[in-house]
Amino acid sequence: xxxxxxxxxxxxxxxxxxxxxxxxxxxxxxxxxxxxxxxxxxxxxxxxxxxxxxxxxxxxxxxxxxxxxxxxxxxxxxxxxxxxxxxxxxx
Numbered sequence: 001x002x003x004x005x006x007x008x009x010x011x012x013x014x015x016x017x018x019x020x021x022x023x024x025x026x027x028x029x030x031x032x033x034x035x036x037x038x039x040x041x042x043x044x045x046x047x048x049x050x051x052x053x054x055x056x057x058x059x060x061x062x063x064x065x066x067x068x069x070x071x072x073x074x075x076x077x078x079x080x081x082x083x084x085x086x087x088x089x090x091x
Contacts, residue, residue, distance in 0.1 A: 001089075006069060006088055006089070007065040007066060007069065009088075009089055010065040010068050010069065010086070010088055011043055011045075011048075011065055013086055014040065014043050014048055014065075014075075014086060015043050017040050017077045017079070017084075017086075018040050018041070018042060018043060019039065019040065019041075020039065020040055020077050020078065020079060021037065021038075021039060021077070021078045022037070022038055022039065022040045022050060022075055022076065022077050022078070023035070023036075023037050023075070023076040023077075023078065023083075024036045024037070024038060024050055024052075024061075024073065024074075024075060025073070025074040025075075025076075026063070026067075026072065026073045026074075027071075027072050027073075036050075036052050036053070036054075037052075037053050038050045038051050038052040038053050038061075039051045039053070040075075040077070041060065046064060046065070047062045047063060047064050047065075048062065048063060048065070049061070049062045050062075050063075068086060068087065068088060069088045074087075
């Protein structure tokens, strides 16, 4: 599979979960790892947007599909009682 096809398959895997609750674990470098929960707000051709559940401020963060491919970002979708981890398909 080419790189474009892998990124497109990650996007296709995420699209059905728009509007669902999601757990985000992002490696921000230098031993900084953030773990938040939010809602997958939208997917775009090159990025996806997550609205974070924070106390007073509505905050949105965006990541590229390549972040999932390189494991810089790990997403777990909560659907009912089931947790589904979004990851790149092996080539």
